[in-house]
Amino acid sequence: MVLDVDDYISDSVLFVRSLLRTNITDPLVLTRPSDEKFILTAYPSRTVTYPIITILDSGENQAELSGQRSQTSFNNMQIEIRAWARNEKEKAQLATQIFNALRTNQTTTTTGSIDFGLYDFTFMSRVPVDEAGSKGIKSNVLTFSYNMELN
Amino acid sequence: MAKNLSISVDVGLALMFLKSTEKNVEIGVDKAFSEIAMFMEGEVKQSLSGNRAEPKRVDTGHLRQSVKGTTPKRFSAKIESNLPYAAPIEYGTTKIKPGRHFRNTLTRNKSKVISYINDEIKKQT
Numbered sequence: 001m002v003l004d005v006d007d008y009i010s011d012s013v014l015f016v017r018s019l020l021r022t023n024i025t026d027p028l029v030l031t032r033p034s035d036e037k038f039i040l041t042a043y044p045s046r047t048v049t050y051p052i053i054t055i056l057d058s059g060e061n062q063a064e065l066s067g068q069r070s071q072t073s074f075n076n077m078q079i080e081i082r083a084w085a086r087n088e089k090e091k092a093q094l095a096t097q098i099f100n101a102l103r104t105n106q107t108t109t110t111t112g113s114i115d116f117g118l119y120d121f122t123f124m125s126r127v128p129v130d131e132a133g134s135k136g137i138k139s140n141v142l143t144f145s146y147n148m149e150l151n
Numbered sequence: 152m153a154k155n156l157s158i159s160v161d162v163g164l165a166l167m168f169l170k171s172t173e174k175n176v177e178i179g180v181d182k183a184f185s186e187i188a189m190f191m192e193g194e195v196k197q198s199l200s201g202n203r204a205e206p207k208r209v210d211t212g213h214l215r216q217s218v219k220g221t222t223p224k225r226f227s228a229k230i231e232s233n234l235p236y237a238a239p240i241e242y243g244t245t246k247i248k249p250g251r252h253f254r255n256t257l258t259r260n261k262s263k264v265i266s267y268i269n270d271e272i273k274k275q276t
Contacts, residue, residue, distance in 0.1 A: 043243065059258035078258070084245075129242045141242045143254075 003117030005150050009057055009077070012146065013041050015116050016079055016102070017055050022111075023101035027051055027090065050137055051085040051094060063147050073150045078124065084139045095126060095140040102144060118146035175275040181225055183271040187264050188228035192220030194260055195230055198252040203259070208240060208250050230256075 001018075004011045017039055026038035032049055039053045058080040066072040083094035106113050106121050113121060124143040131137050194203070199215045201207025209215055217232040230253060243249030 043249075058254065061258060061261045082242075127238060127242060129238045129244065131239070131244050131246075137245050139242075139244075 001116060003148060008148065008150060009060070012077055012118060012148070013055055013057055013079065015113070015118070016081070017041055019105055019111075019113070020053060020055070020081070020098060020101055023105065024053070024094070024097045051083065051090055053094065053098065054080075054082045054084065056080045056082075058143060071151075074147060075150060076120075076145055076147050077118075078143055078145045081142045081144065082139055083142070084137055086137070088138055091128070091138040091140050095142060098142055099123060099126075113146065117148055119149075120145075120147040122146075172276060176272055179271040179275040180268055181222075183267045184222050184226055184228045187267050188220030188222050188230065190220075190263070190267070191228065191230045191256060191260065192218055194256045195252055198256050199250075203256070205250060205252050205255055208252065214240065 001015065003015070021039050024039075026032060028038070028049060028051070032038065036049055037052075039055065041055050043054055043056075044052065056079070058078040060075055060077045063074040063076040066074060081098050083091060083098060085091035085094055102113070102121060103123075105111065109115060113119075122145045124145055125141075126143075127141045129139050129141055195218050196215050197203050198205045199208050199218070201209070214232060214234055214237060217234045217237070218230065219232070220228060220230045223229050239247060240250045241253050
């Protein structure tokens with residue numbers, strides 16, 4: 001699979017989703033309802049069973065200029081991956097698994113992010129956002145960025 | 152009869168000039184970061200007020216008032232709010248839609264931030 005220049009935004013998000021689906025096991029793999037997903041590419045609009053992971057496009061900038069008379073663009077795309085969990089332990093475990101899945105799958109031949117067309121993996125931040133109360137959903141918002149060359 | 156020919160080059164003045172330029176650039180860039188902090192603080196406040204792409208998020212005005220731009224160390228600017236509900240508003244929860252005021256402000260103004268630094272370097276060299 002290689003980055004599709006005509007659809008690179010959603011293509012990048014879908015690549016990250018596929019990478020996480022391959023590398024992270026759903027803690028509710030045996031009990032999650034069949035019409036619900038563990039990894040989503042939007043915040044859920046209906047009731048879901050936690051834990052879940054959401055992946056969103058979080059904006060883009062031009063990383064560098066490509067020179068006179070060149071139509072190539074080097075862009076930097078930020079991706080927000082959020083681990084929504086039932087407790088602190090699960091929140092930390094999912095965040096760690098997400099980071100490690102992306103970090104260790106860059107140079108893998110054919111299935112890695114570099115071969116796909118996403119370069120310069122950067123871990124930008126992790127922000128914990130917890131809802132009030134012991135039953136409140138706990139989450140870690142992780143932001144990553146990738147550079148890409150669009151010809 | 153050949154005469155001895157010697158050439159001496161003294162780069163002391165040139166080095167002094169380069170050192171003073173380097174010092175001026177450092178001071179200038181540091182000043183640029185103070186300007187960036189003020190500018191970005193204003194931009195986040197404008198975003199919260201509904202004057203940018205994000206929807207208005209002003210109820211009592213406490214969040215908007217709490218946004219502060221600082222330069223905690225050299226060559227860095229930080230825009231922050233110390234309110235406990237600032238992060239849930241920015242990132243959203245299961246009940247609140249994410250505001251994205253801080254992050255969108257950064258994405259929108261990245262080139263402007265770079266131009267603040269470039270302009271200051273140009274002024275000093």
